Amino acid sequence: MLLNEKITIIRKMNNLTQEGFAEELGVSRQAVSKWETGTSIPDVQLLLRIADFYNLTLDQLVRDDFDLPISSLEEKKIAGDLSDKSSISIDDYLGKVCDVSMNSFRHSVIRNIKIVGRYKNLICFEKNGRYGFFNKNKSLGILAKREEDYVDQNDIIYGKCSVYVNKGTYFGGNTYAFSEIVSCVEDIIEVHTGKFVAKESLEDISVILMSDKINHSFN
The missing domain is CATH 1.10.260.40 (lambda repressor-like DNA-binding domains)
Structure with missing residues (x-):
């Protein structure tokens, strides 16, 4: 907590x-x-x-x-x-290092991340040169830890990553580890894990963690 x-x-x-x-x-x-x-x-x-x-x-x-x-x-x-999401204004946290409390069993607290932008309900963060996203609607609270300069990085990123999908329940959900995001069409991302292909709605995604610095935004 x-x-x-x-x-x-x-x-x-x-x-x-x-x-x-x-x-x-x-x-x-x-x-x-x-x-x-x-x-x-x-x-x-x-x-x-x-x-x-x-x-x-x-x-x-x-x-x-x-x-x-x-x-x-x-x-x-x-x-x-x-649980009142209306009290969370992401603009208040842009450029700040924060801890984020998530309403899910996995990644329940994401620590020491710098919030740098957003794509709809997905909030972009940076940590140690890696970018990721968490779903604002699945967050319970955000704690700003110190002031940081704003970095303009607010695009969904193609590339290797892990994706955690949770469709409204605290426990459970699907984790796509060692995967790659290859497309985003009408709020549906396509994730490749080896030969396995999955399509998930942005509304169901809880956290995306990039595994490298590939930085090609969706068009």
Whole structure:
């Protein structure tokens, strides 16, 4: 669970609006909004105060592998807000290094990626000279880690890659490893894995990870 998701949960479990939470911490409502969308991070002193709201240690609050212990009733109370895709504006994250929480068993958190562009619902990212994509509609939250310069790279890329397809379920899905994207026609990509050929809708694709720097965009 990402830090911004935890902050949202802690605020809601204390029955506070963003304005009320901001007053408790002595900050602006806009600051709380940025924390919850992941576009900024509180300083250490504020993180300690936020942790106190839920009787957590600072380590438990900031560690992604530590999920907040919440009841099923509490989970239902916050589920709608955490899954509200309208709160995620990709323009706020362009050029920034981020962690992305995905609603899928595989690639549940994609770490330290630089968001550099988009193609419809597929968000392009770069990491260590390799490009990939994740599906905005399958993401639960985005946490910006630091400012970076914007790089204009927003095309679907031909070339060798692995493709993870998940058609609406958390578990399961298909992984095409050591594959190659050869075409994209009317939002359907054609993936070759050896002699096997698959056609998948962009809406069903969760993550594309490029295996090299081939950079030929779809026309």
